[in-house]
Amino acid sequence: xxxxxxxxxxxxxxxxxxxxxxxxxxxxxxxxxxxxxxxxxxxxxxxxxxxxxxxxxxxxxxxxxxxxxxxxxxxxxxxxxxxxxxxxxxxxxxxxxxxxxxxxxxxxxxxxxxxxxxxxxxxxxxxxxxxxxxxxxxxxxxxxxxxxxxxxxxxxxxxxxxxxxxxxxxxxxxxxxxxxxxxxxxxxxxxxxxxxxxxxxxxxxxxxxxxxxxxxxxxxxxxxxxxxxxxxxxxxxxxxxxxxxxxxxxxxxxxxxxxxxxxxxxxxxxxxxxxxxxxxxxxxxxxxxxxxxxxxxxxxxxxxxxxxxxxxxxxxxxxxxxxxxxxx
Ligand SMILES: [Zn+2]
Ligand SMILES: [Zn+2]
Ligand SMILES: [Zn+2]
Ligand SMILES: [Zn+2]
Ligand SMILES: [Zn+2]
Ligand SMILES: [Zn+2]
Numbered sequence: 136x137x138x139x140x141x142x143x144x145x146x147x148x149x150x151x152x153x154x155x156x157x158x159x160x161x162x163x164x165x166x167x168x169x170x171x172x173x174x175x176x177x178x179x180x181x182x183x184x185x186x187x188x189x190x191x192x193x194x195x196x197x198x199x200x201x202x203x204x205x206x207x208x209x210x211x212x213x214x215x216x217x218x219x220x221x222x223x224x225x226x227x228x229x230x231x232x233x234x235x236x237x238x239x240x241x242x243x244x245x246x247x248x249x250x251x252x253x254x255x256x257x258x259x260x261x262x263x264x265x266x267x268x269x270x271x272x273x274x275x276x277x278x279x280x281x282x283x284x285x286x287x288x289x290x291x292x293x294x295x296x297x298x299x300x301x302x303x304x305x306x307x308x309x310x311x312x313x314x315x316x317x318x319x320x321x322x323x324x325x326x327x328x329x330x331x332x333x334x335x336x337x338x339x340x341x342x343x344x345x346x347x348x349x350x351x352x353x354x355x356x357x358x359x360x361x362x363x364x365x366x367x368x369x370x371x372x373x374x375x376x377x378x379x380x381x382x383x384x385x386x387x388x389x390x391x392x393x394x395x396x397x398x399x400x401x402x403x404x405x406x407x408x409x410x411x412x413x414x415x416x417x418x419x420x421x422x423x424x425x426x427x428x429x430x431x432x433x434x435x436x437x438x439x440x441x442x443x444x445x446x447x448x449x450x451x452x453x454x455x456x457x458x459x460x461x462x463x
Contacts (some may be wrong), residue, residue, distance in 0.1 A: 144234075146297075150292055155181065163194045164202065168192050169186075170261070172195055193265035204234065246259065250269065253269070253271070255271070262280045263281075306327065324346070328386075329343045330342040340356070367457070369457050373393070385405070388401075389402045403435070412433050415460075415462075416434060420455075
């Protein structure tokens with residue numbers, strides 16, 4: 136643990152060294168068009184980037200935030216108690232550990248694209264106002280200006296060197312992740328489940344908790360909800376109902392909602408969005424054992440509406456939906 140933190144601290148200290156005066160930079164940190172940094176003191180007497188001769192265009196906001204943290208860490212260690220820092224009650228090792236975690240969480244917040252919700256770790260571009268920008272979306276999610284072609288090399292290096300404890304550590308996960316492994320958090324077995332069920336008036340349940348407790352929650356709090364094990368299920372579709380389905384080591388929630396006389400259906404998969412296409416569901420709508428229609432699609436958080444025509448010749452109470460779930 137110590138080596139991990141010491142390494143990250145060293146990488147940050149290298150990256151915040153001004154290329155001209157070799158001092159550690161502090162806010163404001165000036166950024167040239169190509170992504171080199173300069174301290175604000177040297178900027179007073181230099182008009183073009185000493186590395187590439189390009190113009191300075193903005194501030195390196197991400198590096199400034201990381202620098203603030205490292206200054207706080209240093210003063211907490213050298214002068215404990217002086218600044219009433221949040222680290223005051225901790226010993227040095229503990230302070231560094233908390234610091235490493237805070238920096239890695241700060242980095243993750245910084246590099247999660249607010250448009251596509253993915254992490255971007257290399258290349259990291261910046262906008263004219265110094266915000267970090269996703270390479271796929273090419274637009275700044277903070278100020279909506281276009282990304283420049285400049286790359287935030289210092290941030291890229293820090294991002295690569297950092298390691299990230301899984302955010303569900305307090306729930307029991309011990310995984311330490313590098314950035315390419317960060318998707319683990321989406322499938323972490325300790326990740327709390329948010330109850331996807333709603334009551335008869337359509338109000339969504341607010342319960343969140345560990346996966347193991349979910350089944351108990353459903354049986355106690357949603358007495359009307361069916362719980363089903365296995366990949367094949369039959370449902371009468373003329374009633375508003377929720378069915379939790381445990382199948383293929385996943386949890387699906389099948390919902391039927393009758394609203395203003397219309398019938399809506401949804402089969403949702405609890406888990407990362409990317410997993411939706413890994414499953415296919417075959418639906419057969421039957422009336423008195425006669426097949427009315429068949430359709431196949433992947434689970435989706437969207438509601439679909441059964442068109443009225445389907446029900447015309449059927450006796451409603453005998454209308455059964457047979458759903459079978461497969462891996463694709
Ligand atoms: Zn300098
Ligand atoms: Zn430059
Ligand atoms: Zn994006
Ligand atoms: Zn911006
Ligand atoms: Zn985890
Ligand atoms: Zn609930």
